[in-house]
Amino acid sequence: MPTYHVEMLEGRTVEQKRRLVEEITRVSVEILGGSAESVDILITDVKRENWATGGKLWSERS
Structure with missing residues (x-):
């Protein structure tokens, strides 16, 4: 079965992460068996200072 690597900006609650992994798991089993x-x-929380989009760090966005 699959291993998912989820990278996202830090700040989500444990409850949000719990719901996310439950849904990813449910859909994976539904579709893949x-x-x-x-x-x-695997969830990796990334600090805003370590993530950039469009040449700009997320920590410097308003």
């Missing part, structure tokens, strides 16, 4: 226990999800 297999068991929920075989779906791995």
Whole structure:
């Protein structure tokens, strides 16, 4: 089964992350088959100073 790597800006609550992994797991099993226990999800929280879009750091956006 799959292993998902989710990278996102820090600031989400544990409850938001819990809901996200539950839904990713549910959809994976629904579409790919297999068991929920075989779906791995790694979440990496990235500081805004370490993420840039369009040549601008997120920590410098208003």
